[in-house]
Amino acid sequence: MSDLSPLLKQATPVTVDHGEGCYIYGTDGRRYLDFTAGIGVTSTGHCHPKVVEAARAQVGSLIHGQYTTVKHRPLLELTEKLGAVLPEGLDSLFFANSGSEAIEAALRLVRQATARPNVIVFHGGFHGRTVAAATMTTSGTRFSAGFSPLMGGVHVAPFPTAYRYGWSEEQATEFALRELDYLFATLTSPAETAAFFVEPVLGEGGYIPGNTAFFQGLRERADQHGILLVIDEIQTGFGRTGKFFGHQHFGVRPDVITIAKGLASGFPLSGIAASAELMAKAWPGSQGGTYGGNAVACAAAVATLEVIQSEGLVDNAATRGTQLLEGVRKSATAAVGDVRGLGLLVGSEFTTAAGEPDTATASAAQRLAGEKGLLLLTCGAYSNVVRMIPPLIVSESQVDDALGLWSEVLDEL
Numbered sequence: 001m002s003d004l005s006p007l008l009k010q011a012t013p014v015t016v017d018h019g020e021g022c023y024i025y026g027t028d029g030r031r032y033l034d035f036t037a038g039i040g041v042t043s044t045g046h047c048h049p050k051v052v053e054a055a056r057a058q059v060g061s062l063i064h065g066q067y068t069t070v071k072h073r074p075l076l077e078l079t080e081k082l083g084a085v086l087p088e089g090l091d092s093l094f095f096a097n098s099g100s101e102a103i104e105a106a107l108r109l110v111r112q113a114t115a116r117p118n119v120i121v122f123h124g125g126f127h128g129r130t131v132a133a134a135t136m137t138t139s140g141t142r143f144s145a146g147f148s149p150l151m152g153g154v155h156v157a158p159f160p161t162a163y164r165y166g167w168s169e170e171q172a173t174e175f176a177l178r179e180l181d182y183l184f185a186t187l188t189s190p191a192e193t194a195a196f197f198v199e200p201v202l203g204e205g206g207y208i209p210g211n212t213a214f215f216q217g218l219r220e221r222a223d224q225h226g227i228l229l230v231i232d233e234i235q236t237g238f239g240r241t242g243k244f245f246g247h248q249h250f251g252v253r254p255d256v257i258t259i260a261k262g263l264a265s266g267f268p269l270s271g272i273a274a275s276a277e278l279m280a281k282a283w284p285g286s287q288g289g290t291y292g293g294n295a296v297a298c299a300a301a302v303a304t305l306e307v308i309q310s311e312g313l314v315d316n317a318a319t320r321g322t323q324l325l326e327g328v329r330k331s332a333t334a335a336v337g338d339v340r341g342l343g344l345l346v347g348s349e350f351t352t353a354a355g356e357p358d359t360a361t362a363s364a365a366q367r368l369a370g371e372k373g374l375l376l377l378t379c380g381a382y383s384n385v386v387r388m389i390p391p392l393i394v395s396e397s398q399v400d401d402a403l404g405l406w407s408e409v410l411d412e413l
Contacts, residue, residue, distance in 0.1 A: 011036075011377055012370045019046025022391050022398050024375065033402055034375045035390045040203075040235045040345075043262030044307045045391040051265045054303035058296045067095070067293040074298035081305050082273070085244050087254060092279035095271040095293035099234040100128030102258040102270040103197070105287060107132055109256065109274065110228045113281035116194035117152075120183065122159040122176075124205030124381070127197060127232060136197055139205035140381050155188045159202060160214050163338040163349065169211055177217040190225035195256070200246030200342075203235040206380035207340060207347030207387050215250035228255040228278075234270070235345070238262035239308055239392050242318030242343035249342065262392070265304045267297035313392040317343045320394050327403035328388070333410045335361050346388045349380065357382035365409050374405040 017027045022045055024034045037043070044051055058074060065072040079093055096102055107119065119136070121127070126139040135150040137143045144150060157180045160172035167175070184190050196218055202208040222229045231254040236246030240262055243249055247257075255278060260270035268291075308314060321343035328346055329339045335358065337351030350362040362384040369376045369386075379385050388402070 011366070012375055014370070014375065021045040021048075022394050030373070032370070032373050032375050033398065033405070035388045035402055036375050036377050037389045037391045038266060039377065040240060040261045040389045042266050043238055043240070043392050044265045044304055044313070045393040046266075048265060048303075048307055048393075050307050051300050051303045054299045055267065055296050058299035062295045064291070065295050066290060068288050072295045072298075074295050074302060075293045078298045078301050078305075081302055085305070086273050087245065087247075087257065089275050090254070090257060090273040092276040093271055093273050094279070094287045095269065095298075096289055097268045097270060097291050097294075098128070099258065099260040099270055100130040100133040101289070101292075102234065102260055102272050103127045103133040103136065103232065104130060106195075106197070106230050106256050106258050106272045107136070108286050109272065109279065109282045110195035110230060112283050112286060113278055114194040114226070114228065116192050118155060118188040118193045119153060119195050119197055120155050120157050120180070120188065120193060121197045122157055122199075124159050124161060124202045124208065125197070125199050125232070126202070126204035137204075139202065139379075140383075143204075155183055155193075157183050159198075159205070159208065160211060161202075161206075161208050163208075163340070170213070173211060173214045173217070176214060177221075180217075180221065184225075190221075190227065193225065193227050195228040195230050196222060197230045197232060199232045200236045200249065201241065201345055203345075204379050206349065206385045207345050209340065209342040209345075210250060212250045212252075215247065215252040219252050222255070230254065230256040230258065233257045234260040236342075238304070239314040239317045240343055240345060240389075242314065242321050244314055246342070263304065264297050264301040265307075267294075267300040269294065269297040269301055308392065311393065316394075317392045320344060320390070320396065320399050321346070323396065323399050324388060324390070324403070327399065328406065331403060331407040331410055333413070335365075335410065335413055341388075344388075344390055344392065344394070347379065347385045348387075349385045351384070357384040359384045361413060362386050365413060368409045368412060369405060372405045372408060374402055374409075 015027045024032045121136045127133045127136045134144040158176040160176045162169045162172040256274045338349040350358040
């Protein structure tokens with residue numbers, strides 16, 4: 001008999017029979033309020049009727065048309081629709097399957113376009129699990145340990161994680177930018193630095209939002225030194241933060257963005273967007289793949305974008321995100337050292353009385369929530385942050401239900 005790898009540890013004991021909207025139904029007949037959304041993937045909820053219909057119709061027409069061999073209608077329609085929501089000037093797209101592939105494609109592009117070898121990432125960032133993406137990931141050693149040597153040319157600068165440093169956000173930002181300048185003086189010359197890779201909100205790193213001063217500082221340094229700014233919108237894109245893209249909170253212009261997760265409501269689809277001028281600097285043959293831009297995934301993505309627009313899901317994420325963040329803050333007990341978030345990305349960091357990471361209590365809270373019918377995940381370097389990532393369709397009453405269950409969990413710990 002064969003079985004799944006023993007390394008695939010499920011965060012919950014649930015075996016799913018079916019999903020609908022914000023709910024998952026187990027094979028035991030129990031209903032669970034799903035505030036994991038497939039790690040931010042099922043943006044329109046489970047099995048949104050319009051996404052299901054689009055995928056079903058496409059399966060009956062064309063399942064796969066390899067997009068360096070032939071073009072197909074969903075690919076062209078998706079490209080056109082993304083043009084209406086992408087940041088100004090980012091008018092050229094390359095599609096792949098996973099977030100890691102998008103990061104690697106962006107890395108290849110910036111190195112080829114600038115003829116510079118090095119990139120700078122930020123402490124706590126998560127960019128993927130393939131070799132290059134894992135090298136660029138600093139949210140936890142579990143993503144990069146055990147298969148060295150890793151890729152060269154990656155340097156790490158601080159992210160303004162105010163709570164960890166014990167400073168104000170302003171102090172943490174000043175420190176992060178000052179250390180970035182020191183990095184230029186000591187480790188990678190600006191003339192050898194191709195790009196910054198940065199998340200608007202650290203995801204696996206603990207749900208830590210950036211801020212305007214920090215991102216504006218990155219943009220200023222990028223412009224000064226001819227460095228490209230790559231913003232990783234894989235978890236923060238498509239309305240998740242209460243704006244269409246997370247970087248829009250900070251008034252900053254990216255040179256490249258990476259996209260995936262919420263783009264296709266659960267179908268595997270990712271990509272990078274850049275200006276046509278920049279994209280043309282990639283070397284011939286450097287972009288491609290068998291499954292990228294799959295016809296069914298593209299059809300689902302087109303339907304997803306239509307649902308996000310027609311149902312006002314970006315505004316809903318902003319409103320429900322405020323409700324969720326305020327509610328989680330109100331219910332926080334002494335076990336929770338910090339509550340933070342942006343839109344429908346909300347994290348509760350568990351710490352001991354001495355202020356040390358409390359992984360055990362975070363794990364107990366996540367497990368107890370599941371027993372009560374609320375599915376959650378953990379994140380952070382010490383896995384001591386419990387995160388809430390509901391679908392963008394989440395309602396006021398469903399947020400209230402989740403807050404009620406979460407309050408019960410904290411009271412029982």
